[in-house]
Every structure is written in C-alpha cells, then in structure tokens.
Amino acid sequence: MRTKLDIAVLGAGVVGAATARHIADRGGRVAVIDATGPSAGASGASDGAVSVASKKPGTLARLATASLLYTRQLATGGVLSHAFLPRPAWYFATRDAEEQALDALVAKLRAIDGPVQAFADGGSALLSGVGPTVRRIVEIRGEGHMTGYSATAAYLDHPGIERRWPEKVRAIDPDISGVTLTLDSGRVRARRVVVALGLGTPRLFPELPVRPRAGQLFVTDRGPVGRLPGALTAASYLIAKTEDPTRLPEPPVVIDPLATGQYLIGSSREEHGDPSRVDFDTMLALIRRAAKVWPALSERRVIRAFAGVRAATADGLPIVGPLPDAPNVIIATGFEGDGICLSALIGREVAQMALGDAPDAALAADLAALTPARFAAEPGRHQWAG
Template sequence: MDDLGRYDAIVLGAGVVGASSAWHLSRAGLRVALVDAEGPAAAASGASDGAVSVASKKPGPLARLATASLLYTRDLAAGGPLTGRYHPRPSYIFGSGGAECGAIDDLIAKLDSLGSAVTLRRDGGPDRLPGTGAGIERLVELGGEGHMPGYAAVAGYLEDRRIDRIWPARVQALHETGGGVVVDLGTARLSAPRVVAALGVSTRGLFPAMPVAPRAGQLFVTDRGPVGALPGALTSAAYLLAKTTNPDVLPYPPVVIDPLTTGQYLVGSTREAHGDPGRVDFATLQKLMRRAAQTWPALRARRVIRAFAGVRAAVSDGLPIVGPAPGQSRVTLATGFEGDGICLSAMIGREVARLAMGQPPTAGLAEDMAALSPDRFARVRETAG
C-alpha cells in the first residue's frame, strides 16, 4: 500500500462543506489534504440551486446559524475566497391560498426575531414585482440575501493552492491510532492527527450510526434571455412549507426561479425520498415548469437546455450533524445539510476547523452549534437501550 504521507489535517469530501473546512484549516496554517472519491463538487454541491437564504430556514438554531453564515459569506465575498462567487440580490416569496399565505406570515415573524441581516422590504400583491403572472395573491420582497452556486464556492476555496488535492480516491476505512487517524484509500493511505468527514449523503458508508437519508431534487436550466429581467429569486411559499411538510400534500410544487448572471434561469426543485441522482422525469419537471411559467411568464419564451437531479443528505430530526464522531474523537463530522448546505457552508467550514483544532465555537454560536452535535444520536440509542 502506498503511503501518501502525514498531514496536519485531512478533509474527506470536496463538496462545499469539505472545501470550506479545508480552506479554513489551511488558513490557520495547517498542512491539509482534501480527498474525494470523484472530484470537487461531484455530488450535491454540483447539482443544486445556490440560495443563500435565511428566509427558508426552520426557526431556531438553523435560522440563527444561517444568519451567521450569511453575514460571514458577505465577509468572504469582500476580497476573500467567495469574491465573485456570491452575488447579493433581493428575494421574493409569493403565495396563493391559505397555507402559502400562512407560511409568509410565519416567515415575517421569524425575520423579526433574527435581527437585521435580512429585511422585509415590501409586503403586498403581485403588482409589487412587474412581470409576475396570474394566480399570486401575496408577494413579499426581502433584502440582504444572495445566490452562490455550490461549484463556484468550491472553486473559490480551492484557489488556495496549499491544499493538497487527492482524487479520485474513495475512502474505504478510518483507523484511529495513538498518534492520529489513518485514512485507508484501498491502494494507498495517508494519516493526520485530525480528520474532517464531509461526505454528504454517503456518510453512512463510514458512519452507519448517523441517520442520514437521501432526498433527491430535480432542477432545470433555460437558455439565455435578457439579463436582469427578474432582479432576484422568486420562491413559492410552498418551498418554505416543503421543509417541514410532506411535499406530496402541498397545494403547489415547491418552485424557486433563480435568475443567473448569464441571463439564464435555474428552476428547482423537488424533494423526493430516493437517492438516485440520475432520475429525471418529465412528468415531475412539467409540474415545476407549469408553476414556474405561470408565476413568471417570461419563462415561456425560454427553452430548457438541461434538466438534472441532485441528492440532499437529510437527517431524521431535520438538523445537520456537526461535531466529533461518537467514539472517534479525532474525527469531526460535518454532514446532513439537506437543502441548506450552500447557505451554511462558509460558517460551518470555519466552525469545523475550530472544532478540529480543539478551539471553542465562535462567540455567540456555542449553543446553536451544540444542537448539531452527533452525540444526540448516541444519547437516543442509550435511552432506547
């Protein structure tokens, strides 16, 4: 077996969470290896929308951590690795019918409790945004959020050439020894005193006790139209409801229409309980397309040039899993970000690096970060036993 050497830290998984963690560890002066079975942004981070959205987060720790991440993303976009990767823009949430309009009321109450990072700019009917179609009862405009494609963020972090990239290389096993962790790649190995495992939906392969399950989502991209016709993301309140409700019982498909800087539209996304990133079906996409075109009729003049699917890593209690792996104190887990990983990645990478280096969380985040601890599942098993 080839020995690829000893590092100060090894990060497993080159998605947006792993890349951010590797960048933060490297910036702290550590010699870092980043390992991926396929390559950068090969899984969810390369097949998602990129809403950096506090509005769509469940109230509580997730919404507060998303707020911290939004603020930090802005910092990293001001001359740091996310410069030119993160784009601030307004976001519009629209609703029709009692359930969707109720979700908008809940959203406004949540924003009030989160401070000033995201502001409610306008609340009214669809006339607030010229170009919207029929069937919208209520539309609110939010300021302060933005968009960042996952693959673009990964590319930004990987501009740090000090990070050693090791791919394609699938991790087969981890062995804790007295001096650290040996990462077994089958035909080669490497070691470090600390390892970060940011393996997304594949987490269970190495950590079977972590309740991470796949949740697929289909999206489509159009050809280019006039740039700036839609100034920001147009998100259905059904999308907010889909985070806490079975999507099959929603009155409308959970649509997000994201205008890209190229003049294209990225439209997503379904939530399906399977893990097949290759499953793209016309009937499902047609529902999304219909609702999207009804909401933003300019889409009727565009052609769909690509449809694809990604797989989110969903956790049974709806919160990500971040912290020392139970029984493997040298391994920090960072997984289970479901539909929120792009938004959370900047702050999570920073906090994961701190955890891996034995430092406390950034001031003000300790309680919310503790809510993500993998220990909560070890405790559930003890109680059940």
C-alpha cells in the same frame, strides 16, 4: 504506512472545501480527498440560495444568519468575491395555505430582527411581470445567491491545500493518536480527519442517520439579464422545508435568475437517492407553475434538466462535531437543502475544531446542538469505524 497527513478533509463538496480553506488560511497542513473530484455530490447539482428566510426558527435560522453575515464578509474582496451575489428575493402566494406561510415568514423575520428583512408585503403590483394567479408577494432584502460549484472552486484555490482525487475512502479507523484511512491506493495515517462526505457518510458511519432526498432542477437558455432581478419563490417552498412535500397541491417552485441571463428553476423533494432519475411529470409540474407565475419564461427553452441529492438527517439538523468516542474524527454532514448557505460558517468552525481551538463563543450553544453524540444509541459502546 506510506503517507502521514496532518489534517485530512474527506469530501471535496462545498463544506469540505470551506473547511480546508479555513485550515490552510490559518497555516495548517491539509489534504482534501474525494472519490471523484470537487462538487461531485450535492454541491454540483443544487440551487444556491444563501437564505435565512427559508430556515426553521431556532438553531438553523441563527446559524444561517451568522453564515450569511460571514459570507458577505468573505465576498467583500475575499475568497467569495466572485461566487456570492447579493440579490433580493420575492416569496409569492397563490392560495390560502401559501398566504399563511407568508404570514409566518414575516413574523419569523420580524422576531429574528437580523440582516434579512421583509421589505415590502402586498399584491402582485409589487413585482412587475408576475402572472395573474399571484395574490400576494413579500419582498425580502439582505440575502444572496452562490452556486455550490463556484464556491467550492474558490475555496479550494489555495496553494496550501493538497488535492487527492480520484481516491475513494473505504474505511476510517480512529485510535488514540490519530486515524488510519483505507483508500483505494492503500492506507494513510492522519492526525485528525474531517468527514465531509455528504451521502457517503452512512456507509462509513452507519449509526449516523443520513438519508438521501433528491431534487430536480432545470436550466433555461440565455436571455436579457435583469428582467427578474432576484429569486421568485413559491411560499409552498417554505412549507416543503418542514412538512411532507408530496402532500403539496402545487410544486414548491423557485425561479432563480443567474448572472448568465439563464434561469435555474427547481426543485422537488423526493425520498430517494438516484441522481439519474429525472421524471417528466415532476419537471412538467415545475415548468408549468414557473411559467404561470413568471410568464416571460414561456419565451425560453429548457436546455438542461438534472437531479441532485441532498443528505437529510433524522431530526432536520446537520451533524457537526467530533465523535464522542473518537475526538480525532470530526463529522460535518447532513446539510439537506442548506449546505451552500451554511458552508462559510461551518467551514470556519470545523476548521477551528480540527486545529484544536474552541468555537466562536456566540455560536457555541447552536453548534453543540449539532453534535453527532445525539445519535449515539449507547454512549461509550458504539463502533464508529466502518
């Protein structure tokens, strides 16, 4: 075998990049391998809400809270100082079911009692500029925004990270002393491997139930910065995170103002994995609702429409941890619509695993809930290598 790597991180999305950065920061030897290059998957075609408000109560909300706090720390003069932007968020309702979703949101944040709080709850007067269809608004403080590609680039900007792309991983064969990787250019050996391949995971590990869920987004031209000082999100977006989004009467629109003066507007949830499928009806529905609730948008032109594909799991939780029968292979995948938000914390904790250290004790139970072992049909008898 020509090359011997110490830790190989497979996948240069935001999760793989965050993991590699934490390994390199701790003096570890790490190589990142990607079939295309940084942010070629979901991390390059997504929104970037670092949000607790949108998470299901329980494990996800607790991990998102911890990740938000850690992201803020990394943004204070650290690696994410140019990537993470703190900003308020407004959730709005235009019909009864959305008002109920706002009630649940306020109750959830009160129960969490963490760094994200419902700061104000009232009528449309709470945010000047919203359209007349908006009945109620809840203002959230404490969250922020981070585009996936800028976070990925920031994490990878470290001289200790070896970059290997374009280089497709064809097979992963663990044994007692390490892992053999079959790449396009030949076979390499690694002591330990982190699988952060997003939707590339099930091809190599068919037992892991990761499936594609697409989402369409669009971007406007530039205008005055600051007219909308934070994200404006339909309460139906909260419903779409946990219920069948195709049954919603209105699209779960999110209007995110970018630092450039553009708006990033998304996003649908569709059960397919084709990033080239951008359909006019879905776009039109998103655009119409966005312009209704934020009428200033009608002065803007759409300059780009695109689709990204989330990696969804069977039980709605990411898959993170060593394979039960092959502990030198650590999985970090299945982040659906939450990977940007969770990347800082998951990167730090997966780096700990790759370096052979214990997880943060306060997070141990929540991290244990993400173990890939929960999908092993017959523990001890499955074939993990692809």
